[in-house]
Amino acid sequence: MPRKPRVEYAGAIYHVMSRGNHQEAIFRDGRDGEIFLDTLGEACGRTGWRIHAFVLMGNHYHLLLETPEANLVAGMKWLQGTYTQRFNGRHKLWGHLLQGRYKALLVDGSGGDYFLTVSNYIHLNPARTKGFDAAKERLSDFAWSSFPLYGRPTKRPEWLCVDRTLGCLGLEDSAYGRRRFREYMNKRALEVSESDRPMEYGPGWAHIRRGWCFGTEAFRRDMLERMDELSGKRESFSGAEVKLHDERQAEAFVQQGLRVLGLREAELVRLPKGADDKVLLAWLIRRHTAVSNVWIAERLRMGRADCLSRYPKRIDETTDEALLEKRERLRAITRLRD
Structure with missing residues (x-):
């Protein structure tokens, strides 16, 4: 049943x-x-x-x-x-x-x-x-x-x-x-x-x-x-009604992140799939929302969703000073602690 x-x-x-x-x-x-x-x-x-x-x-x-x-x-x-x-x-x-x-x-x-x-x-x-x-x-x-x-x-x-x-x-x-x-x-x-x-x-x-x-x-x-x-409408729990809050929240992070990083929307198409700025945005969204990897990959033009999981770890473990500086600027958006 x-x-x-x-x-x-x-x-x-x-x-x-x-x-x-x-x-x-x-x-x-x-x-x-x-x-x-x-x-x-x-x-x-x-x-x-x-x-x-x-x-x-x-x-x-x-x-x-x-x-x-x-x-x-x-x-x-x-x-x-x-x-x-x-x-x-x-x-x-x-x-x-x-x-x-x-x-x-x-x-x-x-x-x-x-x-x-x-x-x-x-x-x-x-x-x-x-x-x-x-x-x-x-x-x-x-x-x-x-x-x-x-x-x-x-x-x-x-x-x-x-x-x-x-x-x-x-x-x-x-x-x-x-x-x-x-x-x-x-x-x-x-x-x-x-x-x-x-x-x-x-x-x-x-x-x-x-x-x-x-x-x-x-x-x-x-x-x-x-x-x-x-009853009989399972999509109401897995479709737009349930995901509305998460996707709206994720989109807000995208827009704020673009401003912080000094990027334009069009650059998401031009930049390589694994570009640092895209990875930073993916890290921000993964850390503070519950949207799927599919949503993130499609929104940020990052290719296959099954390849996305390794990117946030790259940001968490980075020692690159430029990435660290950008990461801290993005953290200021959320005012959340690790």
Whole structure:
């Protein structure tokens, strides 16, 4: 039976979860966690995603993710593929790291109750593990979660958004609001750890674990209508609708890059396929967008797409002073760190 297409639309909210292949660890140590969060930050820069909550749990992870553009599929493909490459490269492994298809539960964000329930579910994951003693431990002691960052505004990455979760409780991102949120969550953690069924604790938790949609009946009907519209129309997920954000973003980088390098559009045709300036533009686009190699090769007149992957590495590893100077000028466009 073919898989149903993902429901994607601007402003959608998802609870995303993925496990390690054969339940194996996808975070072997703290460095793996750092690499995943760095990769997640890059994915947010490429897609515009907003992360409201996350937790990394050894052999799986959870995200409460909002997509201002309809680009969950493209972004998740890049995120999981890139992290797998980095994990395998670090541990000298190969093959699949993650198990099957990631779960993406559609979340109703209109009223706040469903959104807050999912946020709590994610933040309380450590409290549901064996050995957690809420009388002696605090959720903030668990480093691989967004919960400690809620209380440390100077440590938060730009892509982590706390206002919506706090707002569901009538709180603001202030010293008072952060303290009240911490007290609320620590109380919930104690309740979960003392529960006979911590995995099913709280209204709606069983539905979060097993459902495809979490919200009001009206929200569910809306999602079913969207799914019906997409049924049998897989191209709506792989064609122009999904790729619109990425291609628009990539084109903006092309235009900015041309100006920085002092090139005219016509020179893209005249220059050799592997010319330094073309390679620099390809590096810029590959680093900061999720468009395909085919798009880059065609747009920059660089020949075969399967030859493109070696070019960005050439820029990353260059010692040529002229290329380094141009690379730094292009980096100034994005204001992103390596």
